[in-house]
Structure formats: structure tokens, C-alpha cells
Amino acid sequence: MEDPRTPTPQDLETLSRQLGRPVRDVVEIGARCVCGNPLVATTAPRLGNGIPFPTTFYLTHPIITSAVSRLEAAGVMTEMTERLERDPELAAAYREAHEDYLRVRDEIGARTGVGPVPEIAGVSAGGMPTRVKCLHVLVGHSLAVGPGVNPLGDEALDGIAEWWTKDRCYCDGAWDVAGPAPAKDLSRHTKTQGLSPEELEAKKAERRRAAEEEPAGEHGAPAHGAPEQEEGAR
Ligand SMILES: [Zn+2]
Numbered sequence: 001m002e003d004p005r006t007p008t009p010q011d012l013e014t015l016s017r018q019l020g021r022p023v024r025d026v027v028e029i030g031a032r033c034v035c036g037n038p039l040v041a042t043t044a045p046r047l048g049n050g051i052p053f054p055t056t057f058y059l060t061h062p063i064i065t066s067a068v069s070r071l072e073a074a075g076v077m078t079e080m081t082e083r084l085e086r087d088p089e090l091a092a093a094y095r096e097a098h099e100d101y102l103r104v105r106d107e108i109g110a111r112t113g114v115g116p117v118p119e120i121a122g123v124s125a126g127g128m129p130t131r132v133k134c135l136h137v138l139v140g141h142s143l144a145v146g147p148g149v150n151p152l153g154d155e156a157l158d159g160i161a162e163w164w165t166k167d168r169c170y171c172d173g174a175w176d177v178a179g180p181a182p183a184k185d186l187s188r189h190t191k192t193q194g195l196s197p198e199e200l201e202a203k204k205a206e207r208r209r210a211a212e213e214e215p216a217g218e219h220g221a222p223a224h225g226a227p228e229q230e231e232g233a234r
Contacts, residue, residue: 054124
């Protein structure tokens with residue numbers, strides 16, 4: 001039996017359409033819609049170019065990412081961080097979520113042949129273990145490992161229930177399916193040259209999305225983003 005986490009070529013194409021850009025270093029699909037489409041891309045803890053990459057789970061479904069952005073814009077991260085400071089029980093559960101994140105990332109590294117990545121040992125993502133700096137990271141973690149592990153990721157999922165719930169498919173019309181998928185040439189060298197109109201449009205859409213997703217200016221770019229965002233900064 002094929003591991004359902006293993007990305008198919010179709011999955012990778014869907015991811016690039018969801019994000020409006022090619023994806024790289026995606027080793028597994030962390031969570032799927034009831035229809036089978038990817039919700040979360042799982043990135044290798046070390047990229048193909050050797051760079052350690054702490055942010056393992058990345059939300060890709062546009063309906064979920066924009067819903068989570070709404071929570072962020074409403075100040076939910078500040079409120080959660082304050083609760084962590086005064087609620088020892090929540091703080092302990094969140095620290096355990098951080099430990100789980102590290103453990104799962106190690107497992108993914110082992111399972112996918114990446115091996116240990118000592119440079120990021122003890123470093124998770126999203127502000128864990130003591131702060132909340134990116135809800136997308138926490139929701140990605142919750143979706144990938146299931147409920148009961150990341151209390152604040154679970155809470156954020158409850159918070160977006162009016163826009164997205166896991167028991168329903170919200171894929172229809174959620175991303176552009178017409179025309180070619182964003183270019184599959186993943187070479188860093190061709191990144192800024194000879195872009196087609198579609199690619200230029202996709203890049204613009206990506207910038208709009210990034211601007212929409214980071215209203216607080218709080219997110220550390222490398223911890224928040226997928227590897228392609230790091231590349232975009234070059
Ligand atoms: Zn779906």
C-alpha cells in the first residue's frame with residue numbers, strides 16, 4: 001500500500017496552484033481535504049540546497065490560510081501569548097506541543113532520508129514554546145498530527161470554523177485550475193528570468209497574499225514561510 005502522505009505528481013501540481021508558485025522540498029502531504037487535495041505541505045528539515053529548515057508544516061489551502069490570517073489580524077496571537085504567560089497549564093501543554101513538533105520533524109527527517117539536522121535541534125516554529133508568532137504554523141501542526149497535541153493550533157481551528165471545517169470540501173474555486181500550473185522548473189537560477197505572464201501574475205498574487213498574511217509584521221520570514229519565500233528574498 002502506498003503511504004497516503006507520499007506526494008503524487010498531482011499533489012505537487014495542486015500545491016503549486018494553491019500557492020501560485022512552484023513548490024520545492026515537499027516530502028510529504030501533512031494533511032488532506034476530505035476530497036484528497038492537500039491542506040498542508042510537509043517540508044524536509046533540510047532543503048535540497050543544504051539549508052536547515054525548521055518549519056515543517058505549511059498550510060497551503062487558500063481557504064484555510066486566509067481564514068487563519070483573519071484570526072491573526074484580529075489580534076488572536078497577542079491574546080494567546082498573554083494567556084501563555086499567566087496560565088501554567090496552557091503553557092505546559094504548549095511546551096509539549098513544541099516537543100511533539102521536534103519529535104515529528106525528526107521522524108520525518110528519518111523517514112524521508114534527510115537524517116538528523118543538528119543546526120535546528122530544539123528550534124521549532126511559530127513562536128513555540130513560549131510565544132505565538134504565526135498561527136498558520138500552529139494550525140498546520142494541528143492538522144498534521146490531529147487534535148489534542150497543539151492546544152493553540154486546535155483553538156485556532158475552532159476559531160475558523162465559520163470559514164473552514166475538516167469534514168467538508170472547500171476546494172471548488174479556491175484556486176486557479178485553468179491554464180498551466182506555476183512553472184515546475186525549480187532551479188534557483190532561472191527564478192527571476194524569462195517569467196511568463198502567468199508566472200508574473202502568480203508572483204504578484206503571492207506578494208498580495210504575503211502582504212495579507214503578515215499584517216502584524218511579527219512573523220520572522222524564515223520561520224513563517226516555505227523555502228520558496230526565502231528564495232524570493234534573493
Ligand atoms: Zn477538497
